[in-house]
Amino acid sequence: MVSSSGTHELLVYRLRGLPLESHGSPDHIPEELLKDDDRFYRIPVGGRPMGIAMAGDDCTVYVANYLEDAVQVVDLEKRELIRTIHLGGPQAPSLARQGEAIFYDARRSLDQWYSCHSCHDHGGSNDKPMDTRNDGNLPFTFKAVPPLYNIRQTAPWTWHGWQEDFHAAMHKSLTETMLGPEPTVDDAEALAAFLDTLQPPPNPFRNPDGSLTESAQRGEAVFHSEKAGCANCHNGPYFTDGQIHDVGLGAPGDRYRGFNTPSLLSVYRKTHILHDGRSETLRQALTGPHNPKRVF
Ligand code: HEC
Ligand code: HEC
Structure with a gap:
């Protein structure tokens, strides 16, 4: 059973x-x-x-x-x-709780095979790039699954950053990624309210009190240095400027040019880094395809 x-x-x-x-x-x-x-x-x-x-x-x-x-x-x-x-919970579910039910509901998908949670594991990422056609490209252009923490605050959406309407993103996820039934406006509202509650788990690379370890402090100084230049694009509370930059990683057939600076919060949890998941570790990404010399 x-x-x-x-x-x-x-x-x-x-x-x-x-x-x-x-x-x-x-x-x-x-x-x-x-x-x-x-x-x-x-x-x-x-x-x-x-x-x-x-x-x-x-x-x-x-x-x-x-x-x-x-x-x-x-x-x-x-x-x-x-x-x-x-067990004594509230009688009527809150809007966020209704959205949570939608997030985990396989009946919102084609033949009830999967839910948002199948790819965005508990609102985070997963270990397998997927093809949602959100890039506007032909099939088989797989994209790493973005975590959905602070998602409403990190416009625009999608790796290429063409999506500027958060509700339209909810709608498209339900009808095109999930191939599910047409949602009501309330469904999209509820889903958005649930995403607002998502919190990344505590970062185990920090000190128990949440402060940065000594080596992380050295990394922070490099990150903000002019030489590395990371904070030129990864800035603000979510480490993204909300802009689209061509950092030399596009493919000839791409419908959209450049990529939307991704938030770096909880990036250490990813097993596939960069839009197509081509790097498996941060070290690989930052010494290879996204090293400072290639970015500028
Ligand atoms: C089959 C796997 C899969 C499922 C199921 C799925 N997603 Fe996604 N989602 C992705 C991938 C891959 C992307 C990135 C696509 C791109 O940018 O081209 C994405 C992007 C997003 C984005 C934009 C994220 C950003 O950082 O810009 C949002 C919001 C989102 N999904 C919400 C949802 C919601 C809500 C559901 C359920 C209704 C859902 N997704 C179902 C794989 C999935
Ligand atoms: C010119 C703007 C710009 C600069 C400068 C920049 N980045 Fe990025 N960064 C981006 C963009 C755009 C992407 C998405 C590229 C892709 O996925 O193909 C990205 C992706 C990343 C990723 C992968 C995120 C993920 O979710 O997979 C990491 C990690 C990262 N950057 C860290 C850094 C660090 C560290 C520096 C400094 C050494 C830096 N970046 C400098 C714009 C920039």
Whole structure:
């Protein structure tokens, strides 16, 4: 049994003989399995089911449901949810909480395969550049997934920086990246309100009190020095000037010229650096394709 948090259900199956390799329906679950409810069935529970634990009777399942803010009790014999124990959260979800539900909702995508969270892991990045066609180029021009912290404050949007309307960016993500249903204006508002709440995790390279280590202080001095010139473009609270610069990394077929200076907050967490993820470490990027000599 697994909790399928994006589709809001428990999936219960017999592992033996499960035809995992093949697929044949919008669910990527073979038709024969969908029709065989001895081997496979689903129990809808709503919200975002996460952890599950089986009671000693091998029949009662406890589900930690994050968005419902509840522990749910499921009866496997009846194949249904029999009780929801609310944990005392607010009665009506806030706008941001409604947006959070959209962010983690696979039903907003083509055939419920994925959600915003599949690429923007908990609002951050992931380890795989993706092709969202947001660059206006032909298919197979993969882009590193940008983290969404402070996103409303760091206009313009997309790597090339052609997108200047934040709500249009929400709309396009829902309808074109996700290939999902047309959102309402309220959906886009809620999603934006949720993104406003995102915070990067604490940086483990800082001292425990948040101050810079000695080597980081040396790096800060270099960063702000005229010689390195980083702060000419990466400046302000989010280390971006919000401008588009040609730093010599475009490709001949690009629809847009130059790139939008990316925010550098939490960049240490990335496993793919620069717009196409061509560098795997900051050292590689800063000694190779984005070294100060190449930038100017
Ligand atoms: C298939 C992976 C994928 C999914 C799913 C996805 N995104 Fe993205 N997102 C990307 C990539 C890749 C980019 C960068 C594209 C570019 O700039 O050309 C991006 C860019 C963005 C940007 C602009 C970021 C910036 O720094 O300018 C926003 C905002 C955004 N996505 C929000 C969302 C939201 C909200 C959802 C869900 C509705 C979503 N994305 C779903 C991969 C994804
Ligand atoms: C002329 C403006 C400019 C200067 C100067 C500049 N950058 Fe950048 N920086 C950019 C742009 C534009 C990009 C995006 C390029 C791309 O992804 O192809 C970028 C990308 C980066 C990235 C990758 C971010 C990510 O999310 O993948 C890092 C790290 C970075 N810069 C650090 C620096 C440092 C350190 C310096 C100084 C040594 C510096 N930059 C100087 C404009 C600049």
